[in-house]
Amino acid sequence: MKKGGTGGGNTITGLIYEAKVDLGTFLNQQQDYRVSGCDVFYKDELVAKLFQKHGLYKYLKSVGVEWEKHISSKLLPDNCIYVIVNNTVYILEVKHQEVGGSVDEKLQTCDFKKKQYTKLFAELNYKVEYMYILDNWFKHEKYKDVRDYIISVGCHYYYSYIPLQELGLPVPPAKKK
Numbered sequence: 641m642k643k644g645g646t647g648g649g650n651t652i653t654g655l656i657y658e659a660k661v662d663l664g665t666f667l668n669q670q671q672d673y674r675v676s677g678c679d680v681f682y683k684d685e686l687v688a689k690l691f692q693k694h695g696l697y698k699y700l701k702s703v704g705v706e707w708e709k710h711i712s713s714k715l716l717p718d719n720c721i722y723v724i725v726n727n728t729v730y731i732l733e734v735k736h737q738e739v740g741g742s743v744d745e746k747l748q749t750c751d752f753k754k755k756q757y758t759k760l761f762a763e764l765n766y767k768v769e770y771m772y773i774l775d776n777w778f779k780h781e782k783y784k785d786v787r788d789y790i791i792s793v794g795c796h797y798y799y800s801y802i803p804l805q806e807l808g809l810p811v812p813p814a815k816k817k
Contacts, residue, residue, distance in 0.1 A: 663719040663732060664690050666802050671812035680721070682810045691720040703764065710759045717757075718773075726808040728767040731757055736775045747772065747786045751793035771796035771806075 667673045667680055667690075674681045678695065680688035691699050693716040700707050707714065719732040731754070735747065754770035761768055772790065774797050790797050796806070804811050 662692075663721060663802060664692075670804075672810070673812065680809075687724055687809060689722040689724075691722075692718065696720050700760070705760075705763050707760060710762065711756050715753060715756055715760075721807065722766065723808045726767070727765070728769055728808060729757065729761050730807050731768065731770045732773055732802070733771070734773045735778065747778075747783075748789065750790055750795040754793070754795055769796065770794075771798065773797075773802060774799050776800070 664675045664680075668675050672683045674684075675690060678690050678699065679686055680690050689699065694714075696717060697707055697714065717731045718734045720729060721732070722729045733750075733753075750770050750772070754768060757770065758768045772795070776799060778787070778797075779799065787797060
């Protein structure tokens, strides 16, 4: 949503925010992490596979999964990471808002989307977790019911924060001052 109340999927503020919390960029900035293509390494050990949007479907095809047999329409995740050690796929949807708008209602779709992703990954026997990376706009009291709902259906949210430990990824040591 652009300031002034008109829509827009490619608004500048949304793209800037998404770039700020892009998982590949974030991981490349962390000590001992390296992202090469869709492979995520920690201390040169492969720990995860990272996908965005249509890249997820390229991966599924490469491992023999025909997505059309599981769901009727593609879901295009902002960030999708398969963490090898816990055999879990994490879907991280980035949501940014400066005025009320359509994102408000999109937050209420997490239960449906988690179930769709669960069907999509069932053939691979991957567990699925769904979470939002929200900006501070969603701390407003008017979102309390939605935040409660997100938790009640087994999804998660964080504010401008990517929780490595919650993803099952190694946490780099704190930088010495």
